[in-house]
Amino acid sequence: MNINDFDFDLPEELIAQTPLKDRSSSRLLVMNREDQALSHHTFSDIIDYIGKGDCLVLNDTKVLPARLYGSKKDTGAKVEVLLLHQESDDDWEVLVKPAKKIKEGTEIVFGDGKLTAICLEEKEHGGRTLRFHYHGIFLEVLNELGEMPLPPYIKEQLPDQERYQTVYAREEGSAAAPTAGLHFTTTLLEQLKQKGVQVVFLTLHVGLGTFRPVSVDTVEEHDMHAEFYHMSQETADVINQVKANGGRVISVGTTSTRTLETIARDNDGNLVEASGWTDIFIYPPYQFQAVDGLITNFHLPKSTLVMLVSALAGxxxxxxxxxxxxxxxxxxxxxxxxxxxL
Structure with a gap:
């Protein structure tokens, strides 16, 4: 299957640069697969489409303030570092710019020395392994010195960093937000619960590979990036019971979808407590084993995310x-x- 099959023309002015003041006031396009109908709504209207006996599955990952600005200790040259994932203790895989200036053994200073790092290993495409040195708790230092790593297509500054977090974010580790969840407010989630909707959580830490373009001609040639996930037995039990009772499992975002389908694929269609790394690539044709419906944002042309949505809806x-x-x-x-x- 050619990636051009998933292309479309998108006017640049439609790329949202700032979030709306009210999370749930965004627009909602409802796709009914049974009658192939489209209808236009406000996101808060979603309560009319998800009811008693259904299950909403949300990704509770929290975005790290993973972009750091520092300088080389020996020359003072400016360096930008983007944390990708923790390899062990204080060793992190990162992207650095300009990469050519950061060699093995290079020392980098951040925040007047509150945080320092030494390069342990050079990797491809600007990747490095850095070992960080600091006093206290790393995440507290990072919260003080780091910035939110907004996607490359967002050119404006974000005054309120929390608007790039979901209201239920709690497990720190992502380099990007699970953006379908940004539309939910605590009030809307409570209204859904009061209606009888089961609301459960899993974790998938979103990597920057989510923005990596497909650079091959055919879909089958593309290699997906791997991301860490975890789902508790409690969440698995609720979803299994909902399915047994004939309810629908509505996944919030492609990250939740990939996690559920990974676990179902690895356990003969069953959902169980599980942790690990997934590089599952969902594209047409694909038989979904866990997910009955999906809430998602609008994605880049020719992206793996458009392919996943197409696998579900055609x-x-x-x-x-x-x-x-x-x-x-x-x-x-x-x-x-x-x-x-749906």
């Missing part, structure tokens, strides 16, 4: 929905509007 129907969203001037990407696929 490529033609998804492209029709995207074209209508563009005509109706929906806002796209991380701070944009949402779709609900």
């Amino acid at each position: 490529r033609d129907f998804v492209l029709k929905a995207y074209h209508e969203a563009i005509e109706q001037r929906y806002r796209f990407f991380s701070f944009g509007d949402a779709m609900l696929i």
